[in-house]
Amino acid sequence: MPDTDLSETDTESGPESAAYSVPPVHRAFTLLRHIAAGGRCRNASATARELGINRTTLIRLLHTLEAERMIESVDDGLSWQLGPGMIVLAAEALKSRDVVRVAQPVMARLAADLGLSSHLGVLDGRDIIYLLRETPNTHLVSNVREGSRLPAHATTVGRVLLGHLAPEDLDRLYGDAVLARATDKTSTTLAALRAQITADRARGAAWSAGNFERGIGSCAAAIRDHRGRVVAAVNVTGPEDRFAPDTPQAALIEARVRAAADEISRGLGHSG
Structure with missing residues (x-):
């Protein structure tokens, strides 16, 4: 038959x-x-x-x-x-999301102004998914692509997003999880991660100097929607020496990243 x-x-x-x-x-x-x-x-x-x-x-x-x-x-x-x-097809679907449309021109300016790669990410369980990448016109650009999935606890975008979860949600998410060590600077226990994201939230930005990849620095800030909810985060990444703490260059990077996050948030209707 x-x-x-x-x-x-x-x-x-x-x-x-x-x-x-x-x-x-x-x-x-x-x-x-x-x-x-x-x-x-x-x-x-x-x-x-x-x-x-x-x-x-x-x-x-x-x-x-x-x-x-x-x-x-x-x-x-x-x-x-x-x-x-x-x-x-997935990339086109992602680009149709409101946050991606609003963020793209802001991130393009951010990448061009700082000469660093910029990324937009959202939280998915214990991972982050990158929805958008903008790169400067240099050969030193990030290898991360749209759709890349990375461990949230080891990345600045992930730490920003985890820092805005309710404590019980964070405990539920990582209660029985093994936090993989990306480098010797990665938080590998829930207690260490909780302390790190609490400090990030108090500062208003998350910083990394080789926390996920040796030789690579990063700074990220939260994006809020019209209800004030944190829905995504934006970062910039580049050579670690560009992110040396307590330098004028680091202060400029953080100011620009936070300003970009605020501009994207306003584009989503956030007025806080």
């Missing part, structure tokens, strides 16, 4: 509100979410059983998604990961 799992004869029982849903599209997105979560589909039969998809359909979906550049094969075609087409 031929496989008709992708044909237009597919029907799906359910409430009337689902009458126009397309089962093959649901299966494609189920597969994409599986791959995005780390499923590599090395064993087609096992993956098909796990996802509830016909094995032949699974193989056809894999090759169709590859042709559309939504996924790409790795390990000489033995497994799969998200591809450049999906990354481009």
